[in-house]
């Protein structure tokens with residue numbers, strides 16, 4: 299099987315697995331305990347926080363370990379909303395956020411908050427001008443993702459952060475889950491107050507992540523208890539997973555930009571190959587996209603059918619076109635980008651990772667061509683969409 303679903307999750311690096319195993323075996327003390335085993339565990343935790351802070355370019359006290367991207371997003375957005383609701387109840391986000399942001403905002407609406415969901419252009423990109431227009435005296439938070447998980451589009455978060463600096467009471471959260479290790483993002487002087495990270499997207503363990511929270515910023519904790527993680531996230535720390543996260547970060551640092559360049563090469567190979575296949579449309583923008591996500595459509599062919607045809611040939615990809623609960627509902631993200639229903643319902647996401655090779659991409663393109671060639675003739679001529687409508 300050739301795994302091309304690295305945006306869903308990545309295969310943990312063997313050294314990460316070994317680090318987790320060793321932490322479970324040797325550092326089983328509770329970091330809050332005062333005895334030797336507790337101190338040893340606490341040192342592992344401190345070391346992991348140092349590694350994370352160095353990588354993110356922030357202070358150790360600004361790193362909070364969580365159970366992953368979903369929890370980091372919830373903690374950031376609800377934590378700000380609940381803490382600063384007396385200042386205002388308006389939040390700005392986008393129509394293309396991951397459900398871990400989008401549905402949190404929907405939930406806040408049911409609690410009496412007002413949310414502006416900014417539109418995006420044909421490439422799935424939000425504009426700074428729209429952020430400027432949406433800002434109101436009662437706005438307390440802007441939340442914009444770094445890299446879109448379906449299209450790979452890079453959002454102008456650096457630009458938005460710079461502009462928002464003139465409004466210190468408007469806080470800025472960035473869901474950076476898909477960008478870490480692939481698209482550089484500078485935290486220092488960025489205007490970003492909160493940032494979400496998830497280890498399983500970069501070869502770390504799942505169920506562990508980071509919330510960066512700017513020093514001095516107070517948020518309302520969602521999980522109360524023993525006061526761990528600065529009181530923001532109580533609960534005995536998942537030390538083995540945190541140690542694994544730190545190892546995954548170290549490996550990212552060791553590989554450096556060379557790996558990103560390699561992914562960029564594979565991405566381009568994939569794009570050119572897809573563009574040569576009759577009936578295939580590339581949805582991921584040519585410029586300003588992350589090097590690991592490629593979204594394509596084969597109008598008229600149901601995404602699930604194509605996905606399983608590719609799986610039979612040994613290729614594992616993803617469909618985001620229909621959310622599992624609502625069959626035949628096109629992706630909210632692709633629809634927001636103006637992609638028509640037929641294209642959205644037939645969209646597949648191919649996401650590249652460290653283990654993929656150029657040879658695998660060539661094999662995938664051959665399989666895709668064969669699948670599309672055999673599925674498209676099954677289309678009834680009248681099933682073709684009338685583009686004039």
Ligand SMILES: Cc1ncc(COP(=O)(O)O)c(C=O)c1O
Pocket residue numbers: 305306365366367368369371396398443445446447473475476496497498505507
């Ligand atoms: C952009 C984005 N945000 C948040 C998440 C959720 O992260 P986690 O799986 O760690 O909860 C994901 C996972 O797919 C994602 O792609």
